[in-house]
Amino acid sequence: MMAEAPPDATRIAAEARDRVRFEEEALALSDQVYRVARHLAGSREDAEELVQETYARAFRSWRSYTPGTNLRAWLLRILTNLNIDRGRRNQRAPQMQALEANDYYLYDKLSESDGGLTDEDRVVERLSQDDIVSALSAVPHDFRDVIVLVDIGDFSYQDAAQILDIPIGTVMSRLHRGRRILKRELAESVVEEAS
Amino acid sequence: MKHSHDDPCAHCEEMMQPYLDHILSDEEMREAEHHLDECEWCRRRYRFEESLRVYVRQAVSEPMSVQLKQKLAALRIPLN
Numbered sequence: 001m002m003a004e005a006p007p008d009a010t011r012i013a014a015e016a017r018d019r020v021r022f023e024e025e026a027l028a029l030s031d032q033v034y035r036v037a038r039h040l041a042g043s044r045e046d047a048e049e050l051v052q053e054t055y056a057r058a059f060r061s062w063r064s065y066t067p068g069t070n071l072r073a074w075l076l077r078i079l080t081n082l083n084i085d086r087g088r089r090n091q092r093a094p095q096m097q098a099l100e101a102n103d104y105y106l107y108d109k110l111s112e113s114d115g116g117l118t119d120e121d122r123v124v125e126r127l128s129q130d131d132i133v134s135a136l137s138a139v140p141h142d143f144r145d146v147i148v149l150v151d152i153g154d155f156s157y158q159d160a161a162q163i164l165d166i167p168i169g170t171v172m173s174r175l176h177r178g179r180r181i182l183k184r185e186l187a188e189s190v191v192e193e194a195s
Numbered sequence: 196m197k198h199s200h201d202d203p204c205a206h207c208e209e210m211m212q213p214y215l216d217h218i219l220s221d222e223e224m225r226e227a228e229h230h231l232d233e234c235e236w237c238r239r240r241y242r243f244e245e246s247l248r249v250y251v252r253q254a255v256s257e258p259m260s261v262q263l264k265q266k267l268a269a270l271r272i273p274l275n
Contacts, residue, residue, distance in 0.1 A: 038257055044257075052270065056270050059271060103211050127254075132250070
């Protein structure tokens with residue numbers, strides 16, 4: 001018969017098991033974390049570094065995560081804080097902010113340059129992947145952060161508010177304005193290409 | 196939100212984002228749908244916005260490299 005393990009050993013074993021489970025759950029989310037990081041940070045290199053720093057910190061401070069709460073949001077909170085700390089945000093002076101257009105502006109621009117299109121799905125195809133990536137990076141970071149979290153990362157308003165440490169009303173208004181700015185940037189890229 | 200009841204299409208435009216985010220009140224939702232039923236001009240623009248959101252999501256999704264995945268796994272703290 002096996003001797004009963006001393007209480008210390010049992011505790012250490014239980015902790016090791018919890019930690020391994022935490023690491024595995026965190027790693028399983030890495031694709032989603034990267035997808036958000038890629039557009040919060042300025043470049044792919046920055047995003048890769050940021051994700052590594054995030055995981056290094058997460059693995060060190062795993063005890064401060066409360067099991068059963070939203071791990072993806074917890075990881076993103078670390079990531080956004082690191083991003084701010086390192087000053088890696090693509091700063092844009094407030095006066096340089098793009099003007100917003102109305103919500104129908106982009107559609108009107110796209111369809112007007114094509115003599116009245118009928119199929120909305122085809123209208124959207126006039127935008128290239130590069131147009132979209134560069135338009136998104138041109139959106140000032142306060143607005144871009146919420147677009148990236150909510151529209152690309154699939155976070156709820158509530159999670160985005162927690163991650164960015166701003167009120168939920170601010171998430172909603174920045175999202176609303178940010179999408180308009182994005183469409184304005186897209187419309188400009190289309191006009192530039194046409195001319 | 197500024198209301199433009201004098202111009203139903205301008206009002207419908209203001210409701211587009213909250214409509215697609217499903218955060219309109221029941222009454223506002225009915226109001227938007229009533230207008231959309233009658234107005235093809237706005238309906239096209241709503242449909243465009245819906246496809247645009249999907250399209251943006253797809254366009255910016257870039258898979259993480261295998262190397263980065265391996266680096267992250269290597270950051271795990273080894274068991275003693």
